[in-house]
Amino acid sequence: MTSRRSQAGERGTGGAPLPKGPNSDARADARERDTSPSLAVVAGDAISPPQRPEPAPWWAPASEIRRAVRPGGDRAPFGFVPLAVVAVVFLTLPLVALLARAPWRSLPGDLTAPGVLTALRLSLVCSVGALCLSLVFGVPLAWLLARVRFRGRNLVRALVLLPMVLPPVVGGVALLLAFGRQGIAGQWLDRLFGITLPFSTAGAMLAETFVAMPFLVITVEAGIRAMDRRYEDAAATLGAGRWRTFRLVTLPLIAPALLAGGALCWARALGEFGATITFAGNLPGTTQTMPLAVYLALQNNVDAAITLSLVMLAISLAVLVGLRSHWFPSR
Amino acid sequence: MSLDASISLRKGTLELDVALTVGSSGVVVLLGPNAAGKTTLLRALAGLVPLERGRVELDGVVLEDTAAGVRVPTEQRPVGVVFQDYLLFPHMTALENVAFGLRSRGAGRAAAREHALAMLDRMGLADLAAAKPKALSGGQAQRVALARALATEPRLLLLDEPLSAMDAGARAELRRGLTRHLAAYDGTCLVITHDPIEAMTLGDQLVVLEKGRVVQAGSPAELSSHPRSRYVADMLGLNLYRGRAEGRSVALSGGRRLVAADPMPEDGDVFAVIPPRAVALHRILPEGSPRNVWKGVVEDLDIVGNHVRAHVSGELPIIAEVTPGAVASMHLDDGGSVYVAVKAVEIEVYEA
16 A cells, blocks of 8 residues: 555655654554554554655755754764865855956946847747757656656666766767767758758757756656656546646646756756857857857956856846745745 | 456565455445555556456446456546545645546536535535645545545445544544445445444445455454454454364364354364453353363453453463453453353354
């Protein structure tokens, strides 16, 4: 009866599992007592079956993660506090420098400069496009990886995750060899449909999708593995076919994972530099996204580079704030 | 108008092999210990687990037949299920939960809502139509789940431990409510439970499942008078022994004999049942008529209502029901050896 839940407990890809709730041991006892039909059970009412607490996955809403954290906090091992302080300083100092050196006075003018707006618009178009492509192709892939046992599933998963660890420049080179005009797929696209991807906006979108989609796939796969599949069984007994079940039951239930994966994917696409510049080049208005514009501006106009960086920082912060309920356990 | 199923499948260490015929009148309760295969059987009937071998026929329609290669998918079976923890869709309101099945089976939005509201109203939940499952109490959630399962007018209704998520206080009342709703249902109804009280009160027929096999089936009265397995006897609180009939006595393994008053059915394997209240305990060897006397040691005492059940070990382990006064006067709580005495007339013997 509980096999499905224990299966769900095995999910591995979702990061470090948090400790179980404080009641788990007492509940396990209750379960053991429940298994032996004793006279005490005959006399009174049977003990209700325990609900096993699941460790919250990393993308779970903060309210669930909070439950798993000890109220008072643990005492840190010796030396951890100064090391952690160094880490925090190291991570925040560059951002502080960015804000400190920002040319606040000329900012309004720099922001509305035609090049900046063009790069910003292009960045948004490409990153949202990459997110849409990742959703359309990545969610079905995540579902298959989570649900269907097939030969070579682990190989497929490894291949899907490879772009996450691959240096983006290498990804760009590989994309050129595949979809470039002379590439193994690109020459057919060119000859049959007249489609040329390199040095086009579509190419930039493709490069960003290549790098960002794995973030969506692993997050959504973990979400699908973690959900209680018996809800889908319930939907089937109510006459819902597979597509209706997926649309009306599975998708809403994995919404937190979908949101977290989508945000990660989109943020990664927005910041993509290496694969884009290698595969799509650096053409203003066509493939020059914000990160590329920042890099180029740094060569001759540091203030403009800082301004562009501030814009991207603001966008990143907006994403964090928007998803804070998912990532920040509040007091 | 009935369910006719023979189901054979393997799942993990469980080997389920069950033949089941259920008429459309009354409620059949499937009873058994944990891991007996009750839920797996229910899932097989609903089409959620494929059969290895077997056949499921409902009201003359074949839902599954491995020999003929027939298998109707779950969503096309006229089967309603109330799952163990109800599994109400957490992102939908009570009304949407009940309307879900109607919409899935092709009803229009307005018609589905209207029907769902009527179902909730019948369960006394009309004012909770807009509530999310999280806001419902256990009893309310159970009724929503029942309304959801009944809304599509299934020919077979399956309930998996419908009361197990309730606390003991609310259970008796919910059981009465459930009995009333099930009595109004005209299809075939199968309820799973591991709780004997639930089984006895809900069921017109009981089927006892152990380790994937049906060990006994019959009315509650038949089961309680003639239990045929350790599990059934334990849950009814009866002492059950199996042995060979020899004349007027039952020879048990280990050499012990029980002498009964009634003549034996005939020589062969028999069960002997001794109600705990018929077992007397003595500190000294009793005089007089009891034909069955042996020595034992009181291992454990349970208080059941206003009686005490003494678990006596020894050559023939047995449970005796004694009064608290007897416990005090004989110092049974100190352990030590006692004489167990059972009158021959109190032992009922029937064929195994």
